[in-house]
Amino acid sequence: MSAENSTKERPSYALALTRVQGIELVSPSFVRVTFGGPDLDEFGTEGDIFDARIKIIFPPTPQAIPAIDRESDDWWGSFLAIPEEERGSMRTYSVRELHVAEEGTEVVVDFVLHLEPGRTGPASTWASTVQVGQPVFIVGPRRGIPSSEHGGAEYAPGAARSVLLAGDETAAPAIARILEDAPRDLRGAAFIEVPTASDILSIQAPPGIEVTWLPRAAEAEHGSSLIPAVLGYLGGADAAVEVRDLEGEELLWETADYSGLGEPIAAAPASVDRYFWIAGESGVVTTLRRHLVKDLGIDRAQVAFMGYWRRGVAMRG
Ligand SMILES: Cc1cc2nc3c(=O)[nH]c(=O)nc-3n(C[C@H](O)[C@H](O)[C@H](O)COP(=O)(O)OP(=O)(O)OC[C@H]3O[C@@H](n4cnc5c(N)ncnc54)[C@H](O)[C@@H]3O)c2cc1C
Structure with missing residues (x-):
């Protein structure tokens, strides 16, 4: 997902402002986080998920919401225009589960906690301290677009x-x-x-x-x-x-x-x-x-x- 994908035509993936809805430490090294929110109703894959990837933007502070223009099809340009220290860090993750239901869509991600000094990063640090209700932007496949056009799996x-x-x-x-x-x-x-x-x-x-x-x-x-x-x-x-x-x-x-x-x-x-x-x-x-x-x-x-x-x-x- 890069700038060239984000112009003119409606991108084949969507940017969603989500909230953390659930956190479960499933083992010493994995924390399972469930994301929800109305924006996720744009998410979905045609057919199986397999190894579909998403991008998660970890904010610089837990409650920060970077000022990305979500309405714009060029949200990527708007993201890049924000100073680095305010926009947060983007990393790639896999969809462990995608729940599409009438009451809303949920995305579940399993984060590896790699917390050794000098070998950690913004994503792992975020996952080790996350609280229910925290806001996070996620970029994922847009519902109704054939999987072949997402380039995500x-x-x-x-x-x-x-x-x-x-x-x-x-x-x-x-x-x-x-x-x-x-x-x-x-x-x-x-x-x-x-x-x-x-x-x-x-x-x-x-x-x-x-x-x-x-x-x-x-x-x-x-x-x-x-x-x-x-x-x-x-x-x-x-x-x-x-x-x-x-x-x-x-x-x-x-x-x-x-x-x-x-x-x-x-x-x-x-x-x-x-x-x-x-x-x-x-x-x-x-x-x-x-x-x-x-x-x-x-x-x-x-x-x-x-x-x-x-x-x-x-x-x-
Ligand atoms: C398609 C795809 C799907 C992915 N799916 C998942 C997923 O579902 N769950 C998941 O946890 N990760 C997944 N990853 C890997 C994840 O994106 C990286 O581990 C990422 O570097 C984590 O970001 P960070 O901010 O924690 O560390 P970074 O800031 O990227 O790196 C900081 C330091 O941590 C080290 N580091 C990074 N990851 C690890 C690790 N796992 N163990 C030990 N040291 C590490 C780096 O070498 C570096 O020294 C996926 C990556 C791709 C490309």
Whole structure:
């Protein structure tokens, strides 16, 4: 969601001023926040949600409402015109649940609390102190617009009936949503690395999907459990792999029809029956990408590799 999406025609996504309606600490590392308010009646997806993403604007102080011109189709320009210290910080999140009902629409988001000194940020800080009633702007898909026009969901298995989903705690909400929306006859596996064993949450996955939760060892780096588990499952030998990062690059973002690395993309062969969706810390995803594509020869058209955040780097809108 950027300036180029926000001119002339009505944007395919909506800006909603919401209020926090519910807060639940579902585990030591996840806080589940429910947002409501009349503006959310503009939100919705045609069909399943899968890994649809939204943008949340965390205000500079808990009760502040940045002076964004909500009526304008160019609200993005109006947001950017506000001095940085007054407009707050925008970050990307997944929709864990979307409740559309006559009495109003609610959006539920699972926030990871990463609160180690020097490794936290405005979103995590907000989530750790949030109170019911606080105002927050959310940007999300506009109801009635086909999902293909939002550009907000990447999960696209096509005709594949078997999937491998893998990610760290930031990808856990998207993996859960994908598995709860997926057809019940989907087969495959999901690997989810989380900070502690107490962060294992309930997912209503199709019975043919084996969900493996991977609590990290104390003090261990992201990827230390996920990389060996995924490579072991796929038969890629070397379990002790060094995490690679794309120095000086943006987050890794490669899907079946987009390559942030600018690589050519071939259409998936009709016979492809397996789809790979991997998200989380960018260096970890980059490491897995290298092994899957280069060492195991997995077709680029069968994959989505997405850096959801990057170690040591604060995200921006
Ligand atoms: C499509 C998409 C969907 C996402 N969905 C979710 C979701 O549903 N739930 C969720 O919690 N996150 C999700 N994320 C990730 C989230 O946007 C980032 O973690 C974001 O950086 C958090 O912002 P912040 O203000 O807390 O930290 P930032 O200000 O961005 O970063 C500050 C510091 O914190 C570090 N950091 C950021 N995230 C983490 C982390 N998880 N663990 C440890 N250190 C971290 C950074 O490396 C940096 O050093 C998603 C990201 C994308 C792109």
